[in-house]
Amino acid sequence: MRGASGSIAFIVRKEGGAGDNLRSWRLVLPAALMISVMLLGALIYLIPQPGASEEWPLPPESLPFASLTSRLNSTSFSNYGFFLLSYQPIFSLGSGFDFPAGSNAYLYSVGYENDTYLLLVVAKLPSTQSSLQFGVRAINQLREELPPEKTKYLFTDEMGFLSYGEANQSLSLWYGRSWFFEVLASGPRSEDSISSLKKLISRAYEG
CATH class of the missing domain: 1.20.5 (Single alpha-helices involved in coiled-coils or other helix-helix interfaces)
Incomplete structure (x- = not known):
């Protein structure tokens, strides 16, 4: 017991x-x-969270389209090593990829350091939501066409971006705050030219 x-x-x-x-x-x-x-x-x-920055410059939604584009002129381009060849209004990115009604968009043709050529699209859409929807659609289409191993992209609730680089060709796309930007560069300085162009855009709306 x-x-x-x-x-x-x-x-x-x-x-x-x-x-x-x-x-x-x-x-x-x-x-x-x-x-x-x-x-x-x-x-x-x-x-660091992705968002508006010098790498992905997004003007405020309140900035009028004309206020930004008026600062993207021959003088401002030349200050960053570019020479402006031409610009014109556009209504789509091609292949029926139309901007929403009420959008404003310009296509710029630009040279850089005499050996690189760029096409720049600057667009302001009717609202932040419309830019988000349009940007996602544009990125998804590019993802189907570009090699995935050389393409980087990201979606957030406020913005999105895609970058692609191969040999002498680079592409960069970003959107948000009712704005949409896309730039295609061809030439030996394609990456450098896109980086300089983003600095120019950032400077243009920051004043």
């Missing part, structure tokens, strides 16, 4: 210890989860 009682007492003590451990975990676990969530939030905050 003494042995049996001792065994029972031992089992009870073990069960009591497990209960204490369980209660301890119930107290510690919520605090640990809270700390983890806080750390995760801090890490997410520190990770």
Whole structure:
């Protein structure tokens, strides 16, 4: 009996210890989860989020189309190593890919450093939502045509972009805030020319 009682007492003590451990975990676990969530939030905050920047310049939605395009002139282009060949209004990206009603768009033909040629589309759509819808559609179409291993793209709730580069040809597309931009560059300085063009656009609306 003494042995049996001792065994029972031992089992009870073990069960009591497990209960204490369980209660301890119930107290510690919520605090640990809270700390983890806080750390995760801090890490997410520190990770650069894609958005309007010099790499993907997006004017404010309130900026009129004419205000931006009036600053994209021969002088501003030349300040960044370009020479403006021509520009004209357009109503589609070709192949029936029309801009929504109420949009304004220009196609610019530009040279860069005498050896690279660019086509730039600048468009302002009726609303942010219409630019998001149009941009997603444009990127999805390009994804079907371009080699996936050389194409990078991203969609967010506020904007999106696609970039492609191969040999002497580069393409960059971005949209949001009711704006849409697409630039195709051909030549040995295609990547550099697109980078300079984005700086020009950013400078044009920032003043």
